[in-house]
Amino acid sequence: MKEKVRIGFLGLGGRGQGLLKLILNMADVEVPAVCDLYDDRIKAGINIVSEARDYTPTGYSDYRQLLKREDIDAVIIATSWQTHGRITAAAMRAGKYAAFEVGGASSVEECWELVRAYEETGIWCMMLENCCYGELELALLNMIKQGLFGELIHCQGAYGHDLRGEITGGIENRHYRFRNFQHRNGELYPTHELGPICNMLNINRGNRLLTLTAMSTKSRGLHEYALKNKPEYANVDWAQGDVTTTMIKCAHGETILLKHDCSLPRSYSREIWVQGTNGIAVELGDKIVIQGRSPEGGWMEFEWEALSKYIEEFRHPLWTWFREAGVKGGHGGMDYLVQRAFIESVKEGKLPPIDVYDSATWMSITCLTEQSIYMGSMPVAVPDFTNGMWIDRRPDPKCRYSLDAVHNDLF
Amino acid sequence: MKEKVRIGFLGLGGRGQGLLKLILNMADVEVPAVCDLYDDRIKAGINIVSEARDYTPTGYSDYRQLLKREDIDAVIIATSWQTHGRITAAAMRAGKYAAFEVGGASSVEECWELVRAYEETGIWCMMLENCCYGELELALLNMIKQGLFGELIHCQGAYGHDLRGEITGGIENRHYRFRNFQHRNGELYPTHELGPICNMLNINRGNRLLTLTAMSTKSRGLHEYALKNKPEYANVDWAQGDVTTTMIKCAHGETILLKHDCSLPRSYSREIWVQGTNGIAVELGDKIVIQGRSPEGGWMEFEWEALSKYIEEFRHPLWTWFREAGVKGGHGGMDYLVQRAFIESVKEGKLPPIDVYDSATWMSITCLTEQSIYMGSMPVAVPDFTNGMWIDRRPDPKCRYSLDAVHNDLF
Numbered sequence: 001m002k003e004k005v006r007i008g009f010l011g012l013g014g015r016g017q018g019l020l021k022l023i024l025n026m027a028d029v030e031v032p033a034v035c036d037l038y039d040d041r042i043k044a045g046i047n048i049v050s051e052a053r054d055y056t057p058t059g060y061s062d063y064r065q066l067l068k069r070e071d072i073d074a075v076i077i078a079t080s081w082q083t084h085g086r087i088t089a090a091a092m093r094a095g096k097y098a099a100f101e102v103g104g105a106s107s108v109e110e111c112w113e114l115v116r117a118y119e120e121t122g123i124w125c126m127m128l129e130n131c132c133y134g135e136l137e138l139a140l141l142n143m144i145k146q147g148l149f150g151e152l153i154h155c156q157g158a159y160g161h162d163l164r165g166e167i168t169g170g171i172e173n174r175h176y177r178f179r180n181f182q183h184r185n186g187e188l189y190p191t192h193e194l195g196p197i198c199n200m201l202n203i204n205r206g207n208r209l210l211t212l213t214a215m216s217t218k219s220r221g222l223h224e225y226a227l228k229n230k231p232e233y234a235n236v237d238w239a240q241g242d243v244t245t246t247m248i249k250c251a252h253g254e255t256i257l258l259k260h261d262c263s264l265p266r267s268y269s270r271e272i273w274v275q276g277t278n279g280i281a282v283e284l285g286d287k288i289v290i291q292g293r294s295p296e297g298g299w300m301e302f303e304w305e306a307l308s309k310y311i312e313e314f315r316h317p318l319w320t321w322f323r324e325a326g327v328k329g330g331h332g333g334m335d336y337l338v339q340r341a342f343i344e345s346v347k348e349g350k351l352p353p354i355d356v357y358d359s360a361t362w363m364s365i366t367c368l369t370e371q372s373i374y375m376g377s378m379p380v381a382v383p384d385f386t387n388g389m390w391i392d393r394r395p396d397p398k399c400r401y402s403l404d405a406v407h408n409d410l411f
Numbered sequence: 412m413k414e415k416v417r418i419g420f421l422g423l424g425g426r427g428q429g430l431l432k433l434i435l436n437m438a439d440v441e442v443p444a445v446c447d448l449y450d451d452r453i454k455a456g457i458n459i460v461s462e463a464r465d466y467t468p469t470g471y472s473d474y475r476q477l478l479k480r481e482d483i484d485a486v487i488i489a490t491s492w493q494t495h496g497r498i499t500a501a502a503m504r505a506g507k508y509a510a511f512e513v514g515g516a517s518s519v520e521e522c523w524e525l526v527r528a529y530e531e532t533g534i535w536c537m538m539l540e541n542c543c544y545g546e547l548e549l550a551l552l553n554m555i556k557q558g559l560f561g562e563l564i565h566c567q568g569a570y571g572h573d574l575r576g577e578i579t580g581g582i583e584n585r586h587y588r589f590r591n592f593q594h595r596n597g598e599l600y601p602t603h604e605l606g607p608i609c610n611m612l613n614i615n616r617g618n619r620l621l622t623l624t625a626m627s628t629k630s631r632g633l634h635e636y637a638l639k640n641k642p643e644y645a646n647v648d649w650a651q652g653d654v655t656t657t658m659i660k661c662a663h664g665e666t667i668l669l670k671h672d673c674s675l676p677r678s679y680s681r682e683i684w685v686q687g688t689n690g691i692a693v694e695l696g697d698k699i700v701i702q703g704r705s706p707e708g709g710w711m712e713f714e715w716e717a718l719s720k721y722i723e724e725f726r727h728p729l730w731t732w733f734r735e736a737g738v739k740g741g742h743g744g745m746d747y748l749v750q751r752a753f754i755e756s757v758k759e760g761k762l763p764p765i766d767v768y769d770s771a772t773w774m775s776i777t778c779l780t781e782q783s784i785y786m787g788s789m790p791v792a793v794p795d796f797t798n799g800m801w802i803d804r805r806p807d808p809k810c811r812y813s814l815d816a817v818h819n820d821l822f
Binding site for chain 1: 561562564565573576622624626627628629631632635652653654656658660663664665666668672675676677678679686687688689690691693695696697698700701702710711712713714715787788789790
């Protein structure tokens with residue numbers, strides 16, 4: 001086991017700088033190299049490291065130069081949706097374990113290239129899907145593994161986040177969301193809800209995503225917002241529909257419903273919804289019914305209880321540890337947990353809890369929904385990125401920082 | 412205007428008997444004829460009328476005999492899903508205005524036959540979609556017409572009702588649900604949520620449903636329930652998936668998401684969801700955000716408010732009248748209101764608020780979702796039952812008992 005992990009950090013926009021600060025709180029992490037396309041961001045990255053450590057990291061504007069360094073074990077990639085896939089593959093081929101921020105794929109080929117890079121080199125990558133480590137999501141996973149929901153039948157989730165200000169502010173912030181919403185129309189950001197749901201449904205581990213069909217509404221929200229608040233973008237023709245809905249069918253007959261909803265006024269929710277033969281949990285509205293526990297009677301058959309009560313009772317062991325340890329981090333602790341899972345996997349030389357097959361599968365939904373929408377909601381097949389290995393794949397041994405503790409109970 | 416309406420009542424199962432009692436509370440309604448396939452139900456119907464009036468109605472086992480009576484103005488049909496369409500068409504062709512209980516169509520042809528019967532005879536029919544008269548649904552319609560949501564973008568609804576006991580009890584209760592769930596797989600019961608949503612989106616009145624795609628989960632809930640509670644049905648092969656999800660695209664770019672969820676433990680909800688460029692309302696969880704009214708700020712952009720507060724503030728005029736009048740009736744008053752709309756339309760000799768085109772459109776979703784599911788979630792076109800008239804169709808004049816009061820403000 002490595003005592004220290006030496007990280008190259010690529011992509012120093014707002015998210016990247018936040019993550020960089022977070023990992024510098026870990027005493028076993030060093031960051032000798034940072035990289036971005038823009039000089040001001042490189043300087044910002046160098047300053048963040050210099051303030052936290054007694055050395056000055058090297059700044060790079062070309063990621064290929066950074067990847068040539070032999071003193072680096074792994075990289076964290078927080079670049080744009082269009083570039084993080086290719087940089088991740090290049091990192092693996094350069095022998096660096098790679099963690100990359102969330103985002104959908106531009107093509108199915110981009111996902112296959114991640115798989116090939118891993119299978120050809122043995123060097124893995126991990127999508128930093130922080131919501132897999134959410135307190136709610138892990139408590140639900142715990143409840144599922146304990147059998148409270150019976151056999152799972154249907155799951156839902158959404159990325160319900162009013163990003164009108166952020167999207168239309170994208171050009172001046174050099175953020176990729178503006179161009180993506182301008183030119184694409186699909187489930188652009190599926191992984192925050194799909195990742196946790198795939199963990200619940202054992203996707204790529206005895207189950208898999210088979211087909212999907214998707215539908216987008218008209219696009220009105222960004223234009224209306226720009227008219228009032230960003231008149232310089234009043235003539236932008238936004239391709240992205242305001243609400244995109246996706247239905248996915250799984251090999252064992254479950255369905256997954258996803259919604260992408262970022263251009264209309266609302267309050268945030270991932271709208272997680274879990275439903276099985278013995279119960280149902282609904283995040284938005286804090287509701288649950290578990291047969292045998294929840295009050296019964298009347299024409300409604302059951303009375304809703306508060307999901308939040310169950311989250312406390314069935315808190316995942318990882319979160320019990322996390323709360324007792326008093327660690328903190330962005331997005332309610334999820335950012336710490338997912339980064340820590342990555343660092344631990346590098347240190348211990350074992351496969352990460354979110355692997356290349358998970359990452360490729362989750363990312364692929366974006367370009368597949370675009371295809372479905374462009375063809376009038378035609379069903380589209382989801383590739384089996386494991387090439388048949390999903391039938392026999394089992395989770396890795398238990399690990400305090402991984403999701404394996406719960407996967408493992410299954411088999 | 413007629414002073415009295417003379418009704419023939421067909422279909423005297425549980426729902427039929429309830430509706431019969433309800434309309435007998437109306438002093439301007441007479442029921443000289445009742446009809447059912449079963450003798451015990453005919454007797455029950457005769458008794459219900461005899462107890463409420465000073466005459467004994469004639470009982471029929473053949474609806475064609477009842478339809479021959481010349482002293483009947485209209486019929487109410489609460490027969491099975493498989494028969495109510497053909498009986499409705501026969502009633503129109505016999506010169507009787509026809510109200511029929513909700514349920515999906517078995518074929519698109521069944522829907523066209525309703526349209527033809529109306530267009531050839533001038534005698535109309537009306538689906539008794541009580542949820543169009545729900546307090547929540549009408550308040551939302553009122554808010555939509557007052558512009559609170561801006562331009563509508565996306566709506567959702569569900570029939571989320573744990574009916575495992577009712578469905579598996581269907582054979583002994585002579586209820587059609589058992590056989591439908593045994594043999595079909597689709598959105599079997601769309602109208603409770605789709606009806607109100609179509610009113611909100613002006614479907615068949617300047618907008619229309621274009622295409623849909625549907626997906627069903629595996630079927631587990633009824634089998635598991637039967638194993639424990641109805642062992643005599645443990646070997647039934649239920650075709651209906653536990654959860655069926657449907658996405659519909661509208662002519663003006665809106666999407667509608669429907670869910671049919673009757674075979675798993677849960678508490679009841681129609682899960683109405685309305686989303687526009689200025690706001691969002693979510694029934695399950697009692698949540699709303701209206702831009703310009705709801706508190707703003709923070710990374711979630713808006714804070715949820717309680718939808719129930721808005722329901723009070725924006726109560727529909729029909730419901731204000733209804734509450735002041737102190738009338739009652741099944742399902743929180745909706746049953747009274749929808750029956751009353753039918754009776755008033757017959758009395759006043761005008762078209763009903765829910766007409767044959769609405770009825771045909773809403774019913775057709777059931778067989779169209781079956782087609783989509785059987786073809787692997789292929790998109791399926793929704794017929795234009797108005798044959799192009801939707802482009803120019805406008806609502807009828809305001810009527811206290813109809814939905815027109817709100818439709819009318821549109822144009």
